[in-house]
Amino acid sequence: MLKEIREAADFIKSNFSEQPKIGIILGTGLGGLVNEINIEKSIPYEQIPHFPLSTVEGHSGRLIIGKIGGVSIVAMQGRFHFYEGYEMKKVTFPVRVMKVAGIQTLFVSNASGGLNQSFKVGDIMIITDHINMFGTNPLIGPNMNEFGPRFPDMSAAYSKRLIKRALEIGQKNGIELKQGVYVGTFGPTFETPAEYKMFRLLGADAVGMSTVPEVIVAHHAGMEVFGISIITNAGIPGEAKEVEEASHEDVQKVASAAEPMMTKIISELVVDAVK
Ligand code: HPA
DSSP, X not given: OHHHHHHHHHHHHTTOSSOOOEEEEEOTTOGGGGGGSEEXXXXXXXXXXXXXXXXXXXXXXXXXEEEETTEEEEXXXXXXXXXXXXXXXXXXXXXXXXXXXXXXXXXXXXXXXXXXXXOOTTOEEEEEEEEEESSSOTTOSSOOTTTOOSSOOOTTOSOHHHHHHHHHHHHXXXXXXXXXXXXXXXXXXXXOHHHHHHHHHTTOSEEESSSHHHHHHHHHTTOEEEEEEEXXXXXXXXXXXOOOOOOHHHHHHHHHHHHHHHHHHHHHHHXXXXX
């Protein structure tokens, strides 16, 4: 495994004109951030040694190397989901590759269903914490001591420093930002009304099918993490109402509509993050 990670990282590093410190995983419908990147290289995943290939609609599968606001970054356009059938080690492989390639800070974005009743469809939520409901963990198996400890602390997986800066950027630009707990579950079904209710009772504000595995692996490896989520559908719109139907098309549509705001936040935060 380590050998494959190193080979992929070496390949990626050979494409850097300058060492980036920031890695970005572009989630559902957030590919628009790509337009903010001054692209130097765009590498299809199939050209990267040992990289998994992405299959899901709306994810194209390229590693982008370039600059945002003059800051070198590497971005994954297309991620790997557990529901696609990839093992956790594959889902999180690119994060470890980024780490070995010198990335210190990981930005992750996703789409999620809202559970907090004060949230509206289209809201942007900064992830302050997560609940792992994948029923597994990417760190199961022999510990890779090169990356981090056997029993990693998870009390501060999401960088308080970056959350604070993101809130400031939001305020400065008149973009309202919610904060909350993301529960990650395996999917691919959206939740039943009873499941949405259960996740709310567990203390989550939004539910989605990604992010948690990557964040666990990034945090294990000592990377600073910032996560942000677009609320694309209401799991619990109100006590008296039925749960709104969730569809992939609606998720994509709402995510696209929120894109300019997300782009603003992330592109400013990237510049702040390296300060
Ligand atoms: N549940 C799980 N994942 C999601 C949802 C949802 O309601 N919306 C977008 N991704």
